[in-house]
Amino acid sequence: MQELVLAVSLLAIAAVAGAFVAVLRGLEPGPESPLAGDRLARLRQRILWGAGLVGLVIAVATLLPWPHVVPAGQGVVPVHVRASMWAWELDRTSLPVGVPVVFYTTSSDVNHGFGVFDPKGRLLFQTQAMPGWVNKVAWTFTEPGRYRVLCLEYCGLVHHGMMAELEVGSTS
Amino acid sequence: MTVHTVAHRAVPALEPARLGLVLGGLVFLVMMGLGFLMKASQAGLVPLEPQLFYEIMTAHGIGMVGTAGLTGIAVLWHFLGRHVELDDRMFWTFLGLFLSGVVLILGGIFLGGFAAAWTFLYPLPALSGGVWSPSVAVLYLVGLALVGVGFLLVHLECARSLRAAWGGLSRALAWPLLLRGAQEPIPPPTVVAAAAVTIFNTLGLVFGAAVILISILEILLPGVSLDPLLAKNMIYFFGHVFINATIYMAVIAVYEIVPKYSGRPWKTTRIFAGAWSVVLLFVMAVYPHHLLQDTVMPGWALVVGQVLSYGSAVPLVAVTTLGLLSYLHRSGARLDLPASLLVLGVAGWTAGVMPAWIDGIIAVNKVMHNTLWVPGHFHMYLILGQVAMVWGTLLWLARGRGSSGLARTDRLLLSLYLVGGAGLTLGFLVAGASSVPRRWAVHDPAWIVHDLPGALFALLILAGACGFFVKALPGMLAAGGERTG
Numbered sequence: 001m002q003e004l005v006l007a008v009s010l011l012a013i014a015a016v017a018g019a020f021v022a023v024l025r026g027l028e029p030g031p032e033s034p035l036a037g038d039r040l041a042r043l044r045q046r047i048l049w050g051a052g053l054v055g056l057v058i059a060v061a062t063l064l065p066w067p068h069v070v071p072a073g074q075g076v077v078p079v080h081v082r083a084s085m086w087a088w089e090l091d092r093t094s095l096p097v098g099v100p101v102v103f104y105t106t107s108s109d110v111n112h113g114f115g116v117f118d119p120k121g122r123l124l125f126q127t128q129a130m131p132g133w134v135n136k137v138a139w140t141f142t143e144p145g146r147y148r149v150l151c152l153e154y155c156g157l158v159h160h161g162m163m164a165e166l167e168v169g170s171t172s
Numbered sequence: 173m174t175v176h177t178v179a180h181r182a183v184p185a186l187e188p189a190r191l192g193l194v195l196g197g198l199v200f201l202v203m204m205g206l207g208f209l210m211k212a213s214q215a216g217l218v219p220l221e222p223q224l225f226y227e228i229m230t231a232h233g234i235g236m237v238g239t240a241g242l243t244g245i246a247v248l249w250h251f252l253g254r255h256v257e258l259d260d261r262m263f264w265t266f267l268g269l270f271l272s273g274v275v276l277i278l279g280g281i282f283l284g285g286f287a288a289a290w291t292f293l294y295p296l297p298a299l300s301g302g303v304w305s306p307s308v309a310v311l312y313l314v315g316l317a318l319v320g321v322g323f324l325l326v327h328l329e330c331a332r333s334l335r336a337a338w339g340g341l342s343r344a345l346a347w348p349l350l351l352r353g354a355q356e357p358i359p360p361p362t363v364v365a366a367a368a369v370t371i372f373n374t375l376g377l378v379f380g381a382a383v384i385l386i387s388i389l390e391i392l393l394p395g396v397s398l399d400p401l402l403a404k405n406m407i408y409f410f411g412h413v414f415i416n417a418t419i420y421m422a423v424i425a426v427y428e429i430v431p432k433y434s435g436r437p438w439k440t441t442r443i444f445a446g447a448w449s450v451v452l453l454f455v456m457a458v459y460p461h462h463l464l465q466d467t468v469m470p471g472w473a474l475v476v477g478q479v480l481s482y483g484s485a486v487p488l489v490a491v492t493t494l495g496l497l498s499y500l501h502r503s504g505a506r507l508d509l510p511a512s513l514l515v516l517g518v519a520g521w522t523a524g525v526m527p528a529w530i531d532g533i534i535a536v537n538k539v540m541h542n543t544l545w546v547p548g549h550f551h552m553y554l555i556l557g558q559v560a561m562v563w564g565t566l567l568w569l570a571r572g573r574g575s576s577g578l579a580r581t582d583r584l585l586l587s588l589y590l591v592g593g594a595g596l597t598l599g600f601l602v603a604g605a606s607s608v609p610r611r612w613a614v615h616d617p618a619w620i621v622h623d624l625p626g627a628l629f630a631l632l633i634l635a636g637a638c639g640f641f642v643k644a645l646p647g648m649l650a651a652g653g654e655r656t657g
Binding site: 001003017019020023028029034048055059062066068085086109123126133135136137151152154156161 | 223287295299300303401443463465466468471475483485489490493500502503504505507522530535538540541542543598601605606607609611613
């Protein structure tokens, strides 16, 4: 996911930069600018329609199914997470592979960010831990290993030291 | 109806907006220095204790946001004053409140140890884990409130003068032109932009003031408390609207100055008026994209946050960016340093919006939120966007008439700033894609590979910016310099 997001962003930034460089190279006066009159209006119309269409496709593709959907029923492993300055309290830290796990996340003081990183240090998912509220996030681990929980919402002096570990087993 | 324009108003010997821009430029340099310090600390080059790191982080954040606000509103005031009668006493009052607030904020941070980040996310100011005292939090929040009241006064004066000159804010927004296709006279782009910003930033400031007040009361009166989710909504509504307002105010300089080079006046068309009306709505409605990982939020609000994140980029690209390119292309414009920085400002803003809206996709946000991806995109549209526009305005106000093109030193300064800005922000994005968290005083050894180049690029930005400031200062301070352009 992250590599794709980076690649798309860099392409979009490069396209913006390319458009500016092209125009700045064509500052000399000339009779026929493709960015004037009816041609500009047509280009603008194409951008608006194109952006609308692309936006619709992105919205449908990324919102269906709902990204925050949480499975229920038998076979789902619940984990209750409570954050406080500056530690994580989880009611279980040994988790199975191949089974949906639902994290019920809250805080006893300020806002924290519950972020789970794979053994290679890649962020897999996150949710906010907020006092008075329980945010739910679901994940199915596919690889065994030692996963780290880091705080992703600034919470004061030892924010960077607020860590925990999850041991994900090799069998479901 | 009669519209009073002030094309050649008498300019006082010391124009407050110019002073605001000079002060802002100076503070930008200090804040960039603090930014370099943080990167150097994460890279292991400069030893900073976490307490000091987080104090600097808080000062850097509030300092940059506040100064972007100060410079943005100075640009708005300076150029709006050409079209409507503004009472300079209101801007002087704003400057007084702003500086008083800054004293309290800096005292709270560096004397009292306050380090709750600029977003003061409730209830962190009141619950510091014993690091700072409640009275210090009150000091900081009162300072913030003073600054906010100052901005509110300026916007109320803008609203008053726009209503007086145009017979209502809807006319200043060019809604008759938008809805009926005709309006006489048609408000210039500066008036349309100022009207829109005045409306949304006033609302943002009111929400900000409310949550600050409740935060203060909670500390002083133990029985008072606020729902953390409601507080988060209010803070991000205020914060999102305010930081966006800084860019939408600075772009007024592009509308006013670029035509001096292109010879093509920036016009208010139906599509221009429509774009600003869309901005007026979207900039307020999009804020839930800051809460995409709060799953207790109503689903529809998160959908709005995602969809409008994308939608907000459309008027920028289709109207402002395309408009600038069309006004410049084959115009014969000879760009000097100020004009180059203004053009860079629109380019950087547009480029920075790309990774921002992508981060607004809920599924992407799940792995990018609160990583260095976030400072990656907002530094891009601030350093290479808003701040570049402000440097361009400062240099343009300081220079004599006529474009002399880009001198060798100008090219050097511009290159330093551009390479530094692009390097730092792209480095942030790469680090974010590598899952490096933001706002961490201590970095894992594996992350330092991202920090070392970041520190170097931050130095390049600072060098370029120092050059801009030194070049602009004599002209800005000279009595009788170019005032109305």
